[in-house]
Amino acid sequence: MPTFLLTNDDGYFSEGIRALREELRNLGRVITVAPDRNLSGVGHSLTFTQPLRIRRVEEDFWTVIGGTPADCVHFGYYLFLEGRKPDLLCSGINEGPNLGEDITYSGTVSGAMEGRILGIPSVAFSAFGREEIDFVEMAKVAREVVLKVLEGGMPEDTYLNVNIPNLRKEEIKGFLLTRQGRRAYKEKVLRLNDPAGRPLYWITAEEFGWHLEEGTDYWAVYQGFVSITPLQLDLTNHRAIERLKGIF
Ligand code: MN
Numbered sequence: 001m002p003t004f005l006l007t008n009d010d011g012y013f014s015e016g017i018r019a020l021r022e023e024l025r026n027l028g029r030v031i032t033v034a035p036d037r038n039l040s041g042v043g044h045s046l047t048f049t050q051p052l053r054i055r056r057v058e059e060d061f062w063t064v065i066g067g068t069p070a071d072c073v074h075f076g077y078y079l080f081l082e083g084r085k086p087d088l089l090c091s092g093i094n095e096g097p098n099l100g101e102d103i104t105y106s107g108t109v110s111g112a113m114e115g116r117i118l119g120i121p122s123v124a125f126s127a128f129g130r131e132e133i134d135f136v137e138m139a140k141v142a143r144e145v146v147l148k149v150l151e152g153g154m155p156e157d158t159y160l161n162v163n164i165p166n167l168r169k170e171e172i173k174g175f176l177l178t179r180q181g182r183r184a185y186k187e188k189v190l191r192l193n194d195p196a197g198r199p200l201y202w203i204t205a206e207e208f209g210w211h212l213e214e215g216t217d218y219w220a221v222y223q224g225f226v227s228i229t230p231l232q233l234d235l236t237n238h239r240a241i242e243r244l245k246g247i248f
Contacts, residue, residue, distance in 0.1 A: 001027075001028045001029065002027060002028035002029075002088065002150060003028055003029045003030075003031070003081070003084075003086040003087055004024045004027075004028060004029070004030045004031065004086055004087065004088050004089070004090055004146075005031050005033070005073065005076045005077065005081065005086040005089045005090070005120065006020065006021055006024060006030055006031065006032040006033075006034075006089075006090050006091075007032070007033055007034050007069050007072040007073055007076065007089070007091050007111040008034050008035075008069065008091055008092055008093075008094065008107075008108060008111065009035065009038070009039045009040050009041075009042060009068075009069045009091075009094065009106070009107025009108045009110075009111065010038050010039075010040060010094060010095050010108075011034060011035050011036060011037050011038045011039070011063075012034035012035065012036060012057055012061070012063040014034075014038075014095060015095075015133075015135045016092055016093035016094060016095055016125075016127065016133075016135050016138075017032065017034055017092070017093070018135070019093065019136050019139035020090060020092060020093050020125065020135075020139045020142055021061075022136075022139065023139040023140065023142060023143040023146075024090065024143070024146065026143075027143070027146065027147070027150075028087070029060065030060060031076055031080050031081060031086065032057075032060060032061040032062070032076075033054075033061075033062045033063070033064060033072040033073070033075050033076040034062075034063055034064075034072055035063065035066075035067050035068065035069065035071075035107075036055070036063045036064065036065050036066065036067070037066075039068055039069065039107050040094070040095075040096070040106075040107060040108075041106070041107065042068050042069065042107040042110070043104065043105050043106065043107060043110050044070055044110035044113055045068050045070065045110075046068065046070045046071060046074070046114075047066070047067060047068060047071050052064055052065060052066060052067050052071060052075075053065045053066075054067075054075060054079075060080075062075070062076075068107065068110075069091060069107040069108065069110055069111035069114070070110055070114040072111065073114040073115055074114070074118075077115075077118050077120070085118075085119060085120050086120060087121070088120070088121050088122070088123065088146060088149060088150060089111070089112060089120045089121070089122040089123070090112075090122075090124075090125065090142070090146065091108050091109070091110075091111030091112045091115070091122070091123070091124040091125065092124055092125030092126055092142070092162075093125040093126065093127055093135055093138055093139060093142060093164070094106070094108040094124070094125065094126035094127060095127060095130075095133060096126065096127060096129075096130055097126050097127065097128040097129075097163050097221065098124065098126040098161060098163060099128075099163060099180075099181055099183070099210065099217045099218045099221070100180060100181040100182050100183040100210060100216070100217065100218060101180075101182065101183050102183060103161055103180065103231070106124070106126075108124050108126055109124045109161055109231070111124065112124035112159045112161070112231075113159060113231070113233065115159065116157070116158070116159040116233055117233065121149065121159070122159040122160070123145060123146070123149060123159065123160040124159070124160065124161050124162060125138075125142045125145075125162050125163075125164065126161075126162070126163045126164070127163075127164055127166055128163045128164060128165045128166060128221040128227075129165070129166025132166075133166050134166065137168060138164050138166070140169050141164050141169055141172060141226060142162070142164065145160075145162055145175070145226070145228070148175075155230070157232050157233060157234070158231070158232060159230075159231050159232075160228055160229065160230055160231070161180075161217070161227075161228075161229040161230075161231055162226065162227065162228050162229075163217055163220075163221045163226070163227040164221075164226050165221050165224050165225070165226070167224060171224065172224060172225070173224045173225045174225055174226070175225065175226045175228055176225040176226065176227060176228065177229075177230070178215060178216055178217045178219070178220045178227045178228065178229045179215055179216055179217070180216070180217060180231075181210055181211060181213060181216030181217045181218040181219065182210070182211045182213070183209070183210055183211075184209035184210050187203055187204070188203075188204050189201050189202070189203055190202040190203075190204050210222075217229050
């Protein structure tokens with residue numbers, strides 16, 4: 001029976017993590033450790049300047065007060081699994097997609113990244129859709145990905161970024177291996193005023209769009225496929241080394 005470590009960045013109360021937990025519990029033991037609040041966009045940050053408290057939600061289910069997804073993976077692995085590697089780490093299902101450059105902000109993807117750093121095969125799941133997401137249906141698709149990974153294994157140093165279209169399982173066209181795409185908008189800063197008339201600033205992303213390049217994550221989900229992008233920890237631009245040798 002496989003053991004899973006489960007986290008997310010939307011918080012332990014989110015529908016996405018509950019639905020995925022239910023599916024994983026049919027396959028094996030699930031240790032769930034998730035933030036106590038919505039930390040979408042927190043990226044890969046780890047809390048090491050202060051201690052944290054952990055509360056038990058249910059059996060094998062904890063929440064870290066003020067903890068990030070990377071903190072949760074740490075506690076799951078070192079405290080609750082006592083350093084024994086689970087068969088798979090799952091992060092999500094995130095409410096909203098994680099595509100293109102957005103994955104660098106993503107707490108969901110960072111949860112999987114942290115798992116990979118600890119040597120655990122890891123998968124991040126996100127929902128391509130913003131409204132009326134059917135997480136129960138989506139978790140069934142996630143379960144298929146999990147079964148494939150458990151059976152087929154994962155290449156060394158790889159973690160997966162999976163985005164699932166918000167469609168019924170029968171309507172999904174299949175799985176597609178993709179590369180990271182590119183976002184077609186710039187973040188805007190909105191200026192507001194507080195009740196005393198002092199300025200407040202809000203980072204928004206209203207002009208939502210993507211480059212529709214064939215083979216990318218966005219291209220795949222846009223067409224109704226489940227996008228599976230293999231990611232790696234090595235961020236080196238290997239091609240640039242030769243070119244930079246002329247300068248340094
Ligand atoms: Mn999120």
